[in-house]
Amino acid sequence: MEQKPFGQTNLTVTPIGLGLAALGRPGYINLGHGKDLDHEYDVAAMEAHSHTVLDAAWETGIRYFDAARSYGRAEAFLSSWLKNRQIDPASITIGSKWGYTYTADWQVNLPQGQKHEVKEHTVPVLQRQWQESQALLGNQLNIYQIHSATLDSGVLENEAVLAELARLRDAGTIIGLSLSGTDQAETLWRALEIEFDGQLLFGSVQATWNILEQSATAVLTAVHNAGVGVIIKEALANGRLTPRNQSPDFEPKLHALTQLAERHQTTVDALALAAVLNQPFVDVVLSGAAQPDHLISNLAALNVKWRPDLANSLLGMREETAEYWQIRSNLSWN
Numbered sequence: 001m002e003q004k005p006f007g008q009t010n011l012t013v014t015p016i017g018l019g020l021a022a023l024g025r026p027g028y029i030n031l032g033h034g035k036d037l038d039h040e041y042d043v044a045a046m047e048a049h050s051h052t053v054l055d056a057a058w059e060t061g062i063r064y065f066d067a068a069r070s071y072g073r074a075e076a077f078l079s080s081w082l083k084n085r086q087i088d089p090a091s092i093t094i095g096s097k098w099g100y101t102y103t104a105d106w107q108v109n110l111p112q113g114q115k116h117e118v119k120e121h122t123v124p125v126l127q128r129q130w131q132e133s134q135a136l137l138g139n140q141l142n143i144y145q146i147h148s149a150t151l152d153s154g155v156l157e158n159e160a161v162l163a164e165l166a167r168l169r170d171a172g173t174i175i176g177l178s179l180s181g182t183d184q185a186e187t188l189w190r191a192l193e194i195e196f197d198g199q200l201l202f203g204s205v206q207a208t209w210n211i212l213e214q215s216a217t218a219v220l221t222a223v224h225n226a227g228v229g230v231i232i233k234e235a236l237a238n239g240r241l242t243p244r245n246q247s248p249d250f251e252p253k254l255h256a257l258t259q260l261a262e263r264h265q266t267t268v269d270a271l272a273l274a275a276v277l278n279q280p281f282v283d284v285v286l287s288g289a290a291q292p293d294h295l296i297s298n299l300a301a302l303n304v305k306w307r308p309d310l311a312n313s314l315l316g317m318r319e320e321t322a323e324y325w326q327i328r329s330n331l332s333w334n
């Protein structure tokens with residue numbers, strides 16, 4: 001897989017990257033997550049499983065890997081894989097995130113009122129999680145992202161946090177932010193105004209964009225043109241854009257997608273990912289696959305011939321932004 005410059009940074013990325021959200025902890029919201037892991041939650045078994053998927057990604061040429069402090073042991077599993085396989089740090093790019101603390105204590109089903117992760121965008125959390133990420137990944141960590149920056153979280157108005165991030169940027173880390181929810185676009189427009197010493201603070205953004213949720217198109221185009229690297233997450237809408245989605249409401253769209261996939265001799269997930277890969281503002285699309293065969297199926301996106309009629313059919317499936325995020329918020333941890 002070809003490696004290209006990531007925005008105006010000195011990093012390179014492959015068009016498809018591997019996200020570790022589903023690999024580092026037993027509980028996640030993706031459809032069928034529990035079944036993927038065969039309900040095998042022993043730490044050593046999960047580490048071995050994550051290494052199998054990382055090996056598969058490596059074999060296919062994937063060279064961007066995405067983690068977060070809150071993905072359970074994702075950074076630790078990535079770190080042990082890098083050491084075991086003696087991966088040359090210069091050959092890959094790694095992003096992680098701070099701002100959510102993992103609190104599920106390796107449990108899938110938590111008692112009422114207890115949370116899987118707790119969000120806090122403050123200087124003490126940034127400093128603590130930076131040290132934790134550094135202890136595991138050291139100078140192999142290239143991009144450090146605010147995890148789910150929103151206007152509500154106030155993080156983009158928090159001068160002390162921004163100054164601390166600018167300090168990390170000046171010491172050589174690319175600073176990024178990930179977005180979520182109906183105000184993705186508004187948040188990113190705000191982020192694009194933040195400069196330190198005449199330079200944008202953020203060199204990277206990770207946003208949700210898929211054929212159902214396209215509301216950030218204009219702002220992603222603007223940041224891309226400004227030299228910010230663009231990473232796309234949830235390209236399969238957390239598994240909703242796969243045959244695994246059995247929701248009766250989605251049946252007409254899944255039927256249309258299945259027919260299109262047959263006509264183009266590919267899979268539904270490959271078509272959905274191809275729609276993202278072919279947007280001019282995209283640098284890297286994350287696969288959230290927790291199974292090697294799903295990863296291979298996702299990679300078929302690279303072979304889809306992108307044509308105007310296909311683009312029209314796929315991009316015509318968008319949902320209202322508010323509706324999309326309402327459905328997203330109803331996905332349960334499993």
Ligand SMILES: NC(=O)c1ccc[n+]([C@@H]2O[C@H](COP(=O)([O-])OP(=O)(O)OC[C@H]3O[C@@H](n4cnc5c(N)ncnc54)[C@H](OP(=O)(O)O)[C@@H]3O)[C@@H](O)[C@H]2O)c1
Binds near residue numbers: 036236238244295
């Ligand atoms: N706020 C944030 O910063 C944020 C939020 C969400 C995600 N992310 C990042 O984005 C990455 C990817 O996002 P995502 O987890 O939402 O991924 P996604 O690509 O939208 O969805 C992944 C889901 O699709 C399923 N899938 C993929 N191919 C399939 C196939 N051929 N057949 C059936 N099911 C298939 C996967 O199943 P299997 O698991 O069985 O393979 C998984 O459940 C994450 O790992 C994380 O790094 C960041």
